[in-house]
Amino acid sequence: xxxxxxxxxxxxxxxxxxxxxxxxxxxxxxxxxxxxxxxxxxxxxxxxxxxxxxxxxxxxxxxxxxxxxxxxxxxxxxxxxxxxxxxxxxxxxxxxxxxxxxxxxxxxxxxxxxxxxxxxxxxxxxxxxxxxxxxxxxxxxxxxxxxxxxxxxxxxxxxxxxxxxxxxxxxxxxxxxxxxxxxxxxxxxxxxxxxxxxxxxxxxxxxxxxxxxxxxxxxxxxxxxxxxxxxxxxxxxxxxxxxxxxxxxxxxxxxxxxxxxxxxxxxxxxxxxxxxxxxxxxxxxxxxxxxxxxxxxxxxxxxxxxxxxxxxxxxxxxxxxxxxxxxxxxxxxxxxxxxxxxxxxxxxxxxxxxxxxxxxxxxxxxxxxxxxxxxxxxxxxxxxxxxxxxxxxxxxxxxxxxxxxxxxxxxxxxxx
Amino acid sequence: xxxxxxxxxxxxxxxxxxxxxxxxxxxxxxxxxxxxxxxxxxxxxxxxxxxxxxxxxxxxxxxxxxxxxxxxxxxxxxxxxxxxxxxxxxxxxxxxxxxxxxxxxxxxxxxxxxxxxxxxxxxxxxxxxxxxxxxxxxxxxxxxxxxxxxxxxxxxxxxxxxxxxxxxxxxxxxxxxxxxxxxxxxxxxxxxxxxxxxxxxxxxx
Numbered sequence: 001x002x003x004x005x006x007x008x009x010x011x012x013x014x015x016x017x018x019x020x021x022x023x024x025x026x027x028x029x030x031x032x033x034x035x036x037x038x039x040x041x042x043x044x045x046x047x048x049x050x051x052x053x054x055x056x057x058x059x060x061x062x063x064x065x066x067x068x069x070x071x072x073x074x075x076x077x078x079x080x081x082x083x084x085x086x087x088x089x090x091x092x093x094x095x096x097x098x099x100x101x102x103x104x105x106x107x108x109x110x111x112x113x114x115x116x117x118x119x120x121x122x123x124x125x126x127x128x129x130x131x132x133x134x135x136x137x138x139x140x141x142x143x144x145x146x147x148x149x150x151x152x153x154x155x156x157x158x159x160x161x162x163x164x165x166x167x168x169x170x171x172x173x174x175x176x177x178x179x180x181x182x183x184x185x186x187x188x189x190x191x192x193x194x195x196x197x198x199x200x201x202x203x204x205x206x207x208x209x210x211x212x213x214x215x216x217x218x219x220x221x222x223x224x225x226x227x228x229x230x231x232x233x234x235x236x237x238x239x240x241x242x243x244x245x246x247x248x249x250x251x252x253x254x255x256x257x258x259x260x261x262x263x264x265x266x267x268x269x270x271x272x273x274x275x276x277x278x279x280x281x282x283x284x285x286x287x288x289x290x291x292x293x294x295x296x297x298x299x300x301x302x303x304x305x306x307x308x309x310x311x312x313x314x315x316x317x318x319x320x321x322x323x324x325x326x327x328x329x330x331x332x333x334x335x336x337x338x339x340x341x342x343x344x345x346x347x348x349x350x351x352x353x354x355x356x357x358x359x360x361x362x363x364x365x366x367x368x369x370x371x372x373x374x375x376x377x378x379x380x381x382x383x384x385x386x387x388x389x390x391x392x393x394x395x396x397x398x399x400x401x402x403x404x405x406x407x408x409x410x411x412x413x414x415x416x
Numbered sequence: 417x418x419x420x421x422x423x424x425x426x427x428x429x430x431x432x433x434x435x436x437x438x439x440x441x442x443x444x445x446x447x448x449x450x451x452x453x454x455x456x457x458x459x460x461x462x463x464x465x466x467x468x469x470x471x472x473x474x475x476x477x478x479x480x481x482x483x484x485x486x487x488x489x490x491x492x493x494x495x496x497x498x499x500x501x502x503x504x505x506x507x508x509x510x511x512x513x514x515x516x517x518x519x520x521x522x523x524x525x526x527x528x529x530x531x532x533x534x535x536x537x538x539x540x541x542x543x544x545x546x547x548x549x550x551x552x553x554x555x556x557x558x559x560x561x562x563x564x565x566x567x568x569x570x571x572x573x574x575x576x577x578x579x580x581x582x583x584x585x586x587x588x589x590x591x592x593x594x595x596x597x598x599x600x601x602x603x604x605x606x607x608x609x610x611x612x613x614x615x616x617x618x619x620x621x
Contacts, residue, residue: 059441061451229431331445335437351427390421391428 006122006311007033033125037114045274050076052330059334086263094260095152102149103261103268109141110275117282118193120292120314122307131192132184135283136177139238142272143169146257149269153260161256165240165247168344172237175352179231182356182363183220183287186373195220196291219290223377225384227359228288230352235280237348239273241329243336244344281325285318289325292318455586463582464543469528473542474517474568481512485530485539493520494558500530501562519568521547522554522561 011029015022050065050073057064065072090099116131118124128134143166150162187195199219221228237244247256258269285291292314302310339347366376444451455462464470486500493499503515531539547561554560 055445058445058448061444061448061453063452063454063456066456331438331441332434335441336434387424387428387431389428390425391432393421393425 004122005029005033005124005127006120007125009122030125037125038111041111041114041275041278042271044278045271046076046080047073048274048278048326049079051327052333055327055330056334059331080267083267084264088263088265089260091154091260093154095154098148098152099260100265102145102152103258103265103272105145105148106142107268107272107275109138109145110272110279112138112141113279116192117279117286118196118291119318120311121193121197123311123315124193127191127193130190132177132180132190132195132287135192136173136180139276139279140169140173142276145272149261150257155260157254158257158259161247161253161259164341165257168240168244168247168348169238171345171348172234172352175230175348175356176234176238178353178356178360179227179234180283180287181360182224182227185360185363185367186220186223192286192291196286196293199290200293219288219293221288221290223373223380224288224359224363225380226355227363228284230356230359231288232280232284234348234352234356235284236329236332237344239276239280241273241277242333243339246338246341246344249338277329278322278326281322281329284325285321289321460586460588463585463587465584468543469526469541471521471526471542471544471547472519472524472528472531472568473540474519474565475538475540476514476517476565478536478538479514479517480536480538481514482535484533484535488529488533490527490529491523491525493562494522495520495562499524514565517565517568518562520562522558 007029008026009029010032011025011027012022014028015025053075054064054072065075068075068078090096113135115125116128116134118127146165146169147162150158183195184190187198189195189198236242240247249256258266261269294313294317302313305313362379363376366373481502481504483502486498486502489498489500491499493501495501499520501516501518501520503517504512505515507513526541528541531541547563
């Protein structure tokens, strides 16, 4: 079923109300949608920052922002106002044009991703049939903005940090894209709308889901748990958030590539960083956690309610999952220490890429041979179970002396 | 095979360590009420241990005017050459009698050498530490930080506010926020406490 974008529907409705040309409708609706999504990103990011500060504070036995507004709710709007009113300093020897353009590039690439993101089956700007490719292509433009900004600011520390950031992001683009290919193979479509629709079975609907072949639960997290893990880790690394924030490394180096930026330009970098975190949560929700579908068996009644109710129900579940994932990212920020550069590279190239490639191979073979998806799920989960059981085999004595190939050191004997 | 199982062990151990870290922070969040470390200072304060060493408390009824504290004091004051100033006269019984005792908190470093020098325990470490807020004008005029007997005997003693049993527990603040109110010109501080300090001290200096 080819559903129509809600924004185009809105535009057509406005056209019918105002009696203007039909050609105006869809662009107008899409423009309104772009405006709404831009403001949505701003608002959500503002309160994501508040939630980050509050959550990490609670987890570290502090209280967090407290005094500006109820529970510090106005703290981040106040911070944003402060950043807006600050002087935008451009260093004398910086390349003014590039220095100004770079934050915009970073933010726009974070913003453009949302063109193909469906929040409900109809609430999207464009249902590209190459949505996944589009997202991974557009989100990697960020690297250009970072390199450009660092180079234009004529600061060697910024440049070094940008190189590190670029190396990290380019490395993790690969497992990021490879991991999402597992659900894409299962869904048989690159479109996020299709991938979301195919997970409509709910958590307790066995064997009669939209994808037909499934023998188990419909969400791709059940058939692709390893891919989801790799996707999430690669996404963390690509967004430069803890434990992979060696670019920023607040406690060691000064802010990384945006060291020369201040005021609103810095705010754009900051905004893009949190927008990318939100994008990670949104993409994980869409591809693995059943998108807008509730975990309950709602397919029986969901078709018979008014579209507004259906949309609200779907939106609620979507944002609930996104919120939980964002909270998970933030609590990882509170829990885990930073990795070293070599550990980061080893994790990406020696673990995530082989594992995601293998996952791609296995998933492709299963789909090609027409094996029911329950066997795929069983293979995945038993592999995870084996790894879990093996982790109890013996205690790893010291982090600085790893025995296995993860850090490049030669494997030591078991009894040693 | 050994290398593979070693790798898988390492991977599993890493994942499990991550979950352990997450478990710690989530448990901390769950127990936030008990584990909160922040004291919302102006709104609440913590009970001090009785051996807390805050601002000096002076007990004029014990003082024998031996001036050992003045001699022990290592810091020059803002107004005189010692942080401690003692004024006395010789009474009818040929004993020294105390007229006024000043400590210049603008320069006192709380080293307590005077406390150790005092043979009669007239000087003690007290509990108070909010000296800068007693007189709001003190930030413009350092001589207003010179406190006389009246203010010094007003400092709450450790034993009044502290206890070993309840040390470092949070209590809601039961004193007024603006300490100048309790020492201000409107109210006579001597009325609030039983001590005999009636000199206006540094407030008039």
